[in-house]
Amino acid sequence: PHGSPVKLLYNEDTSLSISHRRGSMPFFFRNADGDELHFIHKGGGRFESDFGAMSFEVGDYILVPKGTNYRFVYDTNEIFSIIVESRYAISFLDRGVIGQHAPFDYSKLETPEPDPVYESDQGEWELKIKKCDRFTSVFYPFCPMDVVGWAGSLTVLKLNVRDISNLMSEGMHLPP
Numbered sequence: 001p002h003g004s005p006v007k008l009l010y011n012e013d014t015s016l017s018i019s020h021r022r023g024s025m026p027f028f029f030r031n032a033d034g035d036e037l038h039f040i041h042k043g044g045g046r047f048e049s050d051f052g053a054m055s056f057e058v059g060d061y062i063l064v065p066k067g068t069n070y071r072f073v074y075d076t077n078e079i080f081s082i083i084v085e086s087r088y089a090i091s092f093l094d095r096g097v098i099g100q101h102a103p104f105d106y107s108k109l110e111t112p113e114p115d116p117v118y119e120s121d122q123g124e125w126e127l128k129i130k131k132c133d134r135f136t137s138v139f140y141p142f143c144p145m146d147v148v149g150w151a152g153s154l155t156v157l158k159l160n161v162r163d164i165s166n167l168m169s170e171g172m173h174l175p176p
Contacts, residue, residue, distance in 0.1 A: 004135070005083050017083045025071040027126040028144055031064070033133065034087040038062040043079035047072055048145060051155045052112030059161040063090055065154055069127060069144055108163040111155050115145070 005017035019038075024045070044057040049070040056062060056072075064070055066089070072079065084090075092106075125140045 013087050015085045019081045019083060021079045022077060024073045027128050028069050028071045030067060030069045030127060030129045032067055032129055032131040034085050035066050035090040036064040037084040037090055039082045041080045041082060043074055043076040045072060045074035049112055049156050051150050052114040054110060054112045054158060056158065061159045063157040068156060104159060104164045108159060110158040
C-alpha cells in the first residue's frame with residue numbers, strides 16, 4: 001500500500017508506469033512534476049482529490065492535473081492501472097476537420113463532486129509529494145482534503161473507454 005508505481009518507459013517529457021495495489025492508498029499523493037493520466041485496467045472504487053470525489057471502474061481514464069492532492073480508495077482487493085505522466089499539460093486536441101464527429105462527446109467528461117468534511121479519529125494524515133522524481137512526506141494534524149468547493153476550468157476529469165467511438169463512415173472518407 002505504501003509503494004510507488006513502477007516506471008517502465010520514460011524520457012525527459014513523459015513516462016509510462018504501472019501500479020498494482022492490493023489495498024487502498026493509506027496516504028494522499030501530489031505530483032509536482034506533471035499531469036497524470038490513469039487508465040484503470042482492473043478494479044474499482046473511489047477517487048478522492050482536492051476537487052472532490054468520484055467513483056471509478058474498469059475502463060476509466062482519470063486525468064489528474066499537476067499539483068493535485070489525491071488518493072485512490074478501492075472497493076476491490078486488487079487494482080491494476082497504467083499511468084502516463086507528462087511534464088506538460090495534458091489536454092484535448094481541437095476537433096478540427098471532424099467537428100461534431102469527434103471520437104467522444106465532451107459532455108461525457110465527468111468531474112468530481114465536492115465532498116463533505118472528513119471526520120475521523122485519525123490523528124495524523126500523510127501527504128506524499130513527488131518533485132524532481134524524489135518523494136517527500138508531509139504530515140498534517142488534519143485532513144488535507146477538506147473540500148468545500150472549487151471554481152474554474154482546472155479540475156480532475158474522467159472518461160470511460162465505452163464513451164469513445166471509432167471514426168468511420170460508409171458514405172465518405174474520414175482522415176486517419
